[in-house]
Amino acid sequence: MELRQLTYFEAVARLGGFTRAAEQLHVAQSAVSAQVRALESTLGVELFTRTTRRVALTEAGELFLIRCRRALDELDGARHDLADLAAVLTGRVTLGATAVVGGFDLPGALSRFHARYPGVALSLRSGLIAALLAELDAGTSDLVVGPAHADLPSRFSAHRIAREHVVLAVPPAHRLAHGTAPLPLTELSEESFVCLPAGSGLRSILDEAAQQAGFEPRVPFETHTAASIRELVASGLGVALLARTAAEAPGPAISIRQLRPAPLHPEIAVIHHRDHRLSAAARTCRQQLIDHATGA
Incomplete structure (x- = not known):
């Protein structure tokens, strides 16, 4: 036959x-x-x-x-599976990632993907979520790993992979540097803050938390990365709300305090553009990231 x-x-x-x-x-x-x-x-x-x-x-x-x-x-x-496999083995994936990825082990996930598909040209870009989403719009990136804010436009699809939490970062010699009890947000009404520029996700978190606590935050120092926020806080220039991932990363010494109520941080997600067809390599990379997050 x-x-x-x-x-x-x-x-x-x-x-x-x-x-x-x-x-x-x-x-x-x-x-x-x-x-x-x-x-x-x-x-x-x-x-x-x-x-x-x-x-x-x-x-x-x-x-x-x-x-x-x-x-x-x-x-x-x-036939389709073999064609997809051939495309994966020789494909290209451009991935954007924010500095804040919660408990997700991005280096480990990328290492696992590279070991399985060494022929794929894998590029990693870092930046703030707004800039990375703009790259998805422009088609210059395939995937983004970062916070999926509540106002994420519907043209993006987000698969949640990790949780993130907001903490207070203060200079080691600050009056609030010591203590184990969560701090009420009202304790921060007279503080100077270090934060990302207006329009960023972190700035929105700060503004909303302060509003709920009944004050408007003073932000004399703006910068563009979580790492530089930490450096400015360590230098004694102010306090900051930071994602726990950024606050606990290697860097200058700071003190970390819990807050009451704790501001909510968006979950970390793998994001792609609904209107842009993912290549076989990008689809496989996306699934590998999701599997790594779940331990599959």
Whole structure:
């Protein structure tokens, strides 16, 4: 039994005749007839009843057609899988990531992906979430790992992979540097803050938390990275709300305090643009990131 015989048989059954099947398959009608006869000989049954006017499936043919189509579907699926694998093995993925990724082990995930698919050209870009989402819009990045804020536009799809928490960072010699009890947010009303610029996710978190506590935060020092916020706090220039990941990262000494109530931080997600079709390599990378987050 040959694949060609199954293909010819299915075409005759679907189109209701040898002539139509031959036209669609771009072969001679005699070739289609010969292959179907050979298939019937192999199976030991007639698959069609033939008259001068019509061709119809026999009962055996109807039963065999179900199995035939299942086999052809499986072969077609295998072809697509192999084509996708070839595309993954030789593909390219550009990934953007913020400095804040919660408990997600991004280096470990990328190392695992690279070990499995060493032929993929993998690029990593870092930045604030707004800039990285702009790269998704422009099509210059495939995926972003970062906070999925509540106002994330619907054109982006986000799969949550990790949680993040907001803490207070203060200079080691600050009056609030010591203590284990969570600090009320109202304790910070007279403090100077170090933060990202207006319009950033962290600035929105600070503004909302301060509003709920009944004050407007003074932000005399603005900077563009979580690492530089930490450096300015360590130098005694102010206090800051920071993601725990950033506050506990290696760097200048600061003190970390819990807050009451604790401001909410968006969950960390793998984000892609709904309107941009991901390549096979990018789809595989996305799934690997999700699997790494769940321990799969």
